[in-house]
Amino acid sequence: MSKAINLEIPLKRSRLMLLAVPMFALLLSTIRVTAADDSPQVIEIHAKKFEFVPAEITLKKGVPVKLKLISDDVAHSLVIKGLNVNQVMKAGEPAEITVTPTETGDFKGDCGVFCGVGHGKMKFVAHVVN
Numbered sequence: 408m409s410k411a412i413n414l415e416i417p418l419k420r421s422r423l424m425l426l427a428v429p430m431f432a433l434l435l436s437t438i439r440v441t442a443a444d445d446s447p448q449v450i451e452i453h454a455k456k457f458e459f460v461p462a463e464i465t466l467k468k469g470v471p472v473k474l475k476l477i478s479d480d481v482a483h484s485l486v487i488k489g490l491n492v493n494q495v496m497k498a499g500e501p502a503e504i505t506v507t508p509t510e511t512g513d514f515k516g517d518c519g520v521f522c523g524v525g526h527g528k529m530k531f532v533a534h535v536v537n
Protein backbone atom coordinates (compact mmCIF):
# COMPACT_ATOMS: atom_id res chain seq x y z
CA MET A 408 0.00 0.00 0.00
CA SER A 409 2.64 2.47 1.00
CA LYS A 410 4.49 1.87 -2.28
CA ALA A 411 1.43 2.89 -4.26
CA ILE A 412 1.20 6.22 -2.36
CA ASN A 413 4.87 6.95 -2.90
CA LEU A 414 4.44 6.52 -6.64
CA GLU A 415 1.42 8.80 -6.77
CA ILE A 416 3.06 11.84 -5.20
CA PRO A 417 5.82 12.21 -7.82
CA LEU A 418 3.17 11.75 -10.50
CA LYS A 419 1.11 14.65 -9.10
CA ARG A 420 4.25 16.79 -8.92
CA SER A 421 5.11 16.11 -12.53
CA ARG A 422 1.55 17.05 -13.57
CA LEU A 423 1.97 20.31 -11.63
CA MET A 424 5.27 20.92 -13.42
CA LEU A 425 3.54 20.38 -16.76
CA LEU A 426 1.19 23.21 -15.86
CA ALA A 427 3.82 25.40 -14.22
CA VAL A 428 6.16 25.54 -17.24
CA PRO A 429 3.64 27.03 -19.69
CA MET A 430 2.31 29.37 -16.97
CA PHE A 431 5.84 30.65 -16.32
CA ALA A 432 6.47 31.08 -20.06
CA LEU A 433 3.22 33.05 -20.32
CA LEU A 434 4.28 35.26 -17.41
CA LEU A 435 7.67 35.91 -19.04
CA SER A 436 6.08 36.86 -22.37
CA THR A 437 3.78 39.31 -20.57
CA ILE A 438 6.79 40.97 -18.93
CA ARG A 439 8.57 41.25 -22.30
CA VAL A 440 5.54 42.91 -23.93
CA THR A 441 5.34 45.44 -21.09
CA ALA A 442 9.06 46.27 -21.41
CA ALA A 443 8.78 46.64 -25.19
CA ASP A 444 5.99 49.20 -24.77
CA ASP A 445 8.27 51.44 -22.69
CA SER A 446 11.28 51.28 -24.99
CA PRO A 447 11.61 53.72 -27.89
CA GLN A 448 10.45 52.84 -31.39
CA VAL A 449 13.31 51.58 -33.55
CA ILE A 450 13.71 52.84 -37.12
CA GLU A 451 16.22 50.98 -39.27
CA ILE A 452 18.01 53.14 -41.84
CA HIS A 453 20.32 51.63 -44.43
CA ALA A 454 23.02 53.57 -46.26
CA LYS A 455 24.52 52.41 -49.52
CA LYS A 456 26.07 53.96 -52.62
CA PHE A 457 24.40 56.44 -53.04
CA GLU A 458 21.23 56.63 -51.00
CA PHE A 459 19.58 56.23 -47.63
CA VAL A 460 16.74 53.71 -47.37
CA PRO A 461 14.34 55.02 -46.28
CA ALA A 462 15.33 58.53 -47.36
CA GLU A 463 12.51 60.08 -45.31
CA ILE A 464 11.21 59.37 -41.83
CA THR A 465 8.57 61.03 -39.67
CA LEU A 466 9.15 61.55 -35.96
CA LYS A 467 7.03 63.03 -33.19
CA LYS A 468 8.17 66.04 -31.23
CA GLY A 469 9.23 65.02 -27.71
CA VAL A 470 9.07 61.28 -28.41
CA PRO A 471 12.42 59.45 -28.30
CA VAL A 472 13.18 57.15 -31.19
CA LYS A 473 16.11 54.82 -31.72
CA LEU A 474 17.78 55.00 -35.13
CA LYS A 475 19.53 51.79 -36.13
CA LEU A 476 22.03 52.79 -38.80
CA ILE A 477 23.39 50.11 -41.11
CA SER A 478 25.81 50.45 -44.01
CA ASP A 479 25.26 47.95 -46.79
CA ASP A 480 28.61 48.60 -48.45
CA VAL A 481 31.30 51.13 -47.50
CA ALA A 482 31.55 53.60 -44.62
CA HIS A 483 28.92 56.35 -44.63
CA SER A 484 27.49 58.61 -41.98
CA LEU A 485 24.17 60.24 -41.25
CA VAL A 486 24.41 63.93 -40.44
CA ILE A 487 21.25 65.84 -39.50
CA LYS A 488 22.47 69.13 -38.07
CA GLY A 489 19.03 70.31 -36.94
CA LEU A 490 18.57 67.19 -34.80
CA ASN A 491 22.14 67.02 -33.52
CA VAL A 492 22.76 63.75 -35.35
CA ASN A 493 26.24 62.90 -36.62
CA GLN A 494 26.86 59.17 -36.67
CA VAL A 495 29.33 57.16 -38.74
CA MET A 496 28.12 53.79 -39.98
CA LYS A 497 30.79 51.33 -40.98
CA ALA A 498 30.11 48.23 -43.04
CA GLY A 499 29.23 45.34 -40.75
CA GLU A 500 28.99 47.54 -37.66
CA PRO A 501 25.42 48.74 -37.10
CA ALA A 502 25.24 51.88 -34.96
CA GLU A 503 22.36 52.93 -32.72
CA ILE A 504 21.54 56.43 -31.60
CA THR A 505 18.53 57.78 -29.77
CA VAL A 506 16.97 61.03 -30.95
CA THR A 507 14.32 63.09 -29.18
CA PRO A 508 13.22 65.96 -31.44
CA THR A 509 12.44 69.19 -29.58
CA GLU A 510 11.02 71.16 -32.53
CA THR A 511 8.68 70.43 -35.41
CA GLY A 512 9.78 70.91 -39.01
CA ASP A 513 11.67 69.26 -41.83
CA PHE A 514 15.30 68.50 -40.99
CA LYS A 515 17.61 67.75 -43.88
CA GLY A 516 20.40 65.26 -43.57
CA ASP A 517 23.20 63.91 -45.69
CA CYS A 518 26.23 61.65 -45.68
CA GLY A 519 29.29 63.10 -43.98
CA VAL A 520 31.83 60.54 -45.18
CA PHE A 521 33.03 60.76 -48.78
CA CYS A 522 31.92 57.46 -50.28
CA GLY A 523 32.34 57.91 -54.04
CA VAL A 524 31.16 59.92 -57.04
CA GLY A 525 27.50 59.94 -55.94
CA HIS A 526 28.25 60.95 -52.36
CA GLY A 527 26.59 64.36 -52.84
CA LYS A 528 23.33 62.67 -53.89
CA MET A 529 22.85 61.05 -50.48
CA LYS A 530 19.99 63.11 -49.10
CA PHE A 531 17.79 62.45 -46.12
CA VAL A 532 14.82 64.22 -44.49
CA ALA A 533 13.36 63.80 -41.03
CA HIS A 534 9.88 65.28 -40.68
CA VAL A 535 9.06 66.15 -37.08
CA VAL A 536 5.37 66.56 -36.29
CA ASN A 537 3.30 67.20 -33.19
Ligand SMILES: [Cu+2]
Pocket residue numbers: 483484518519520521522523526527529
Ligand atom coordinates in the same frame (compact mmCIF):
# COMPACT_ATOMS: atom_id res chain seq x y z
CU1 LIG B 1 28.91 59.52 -48.61
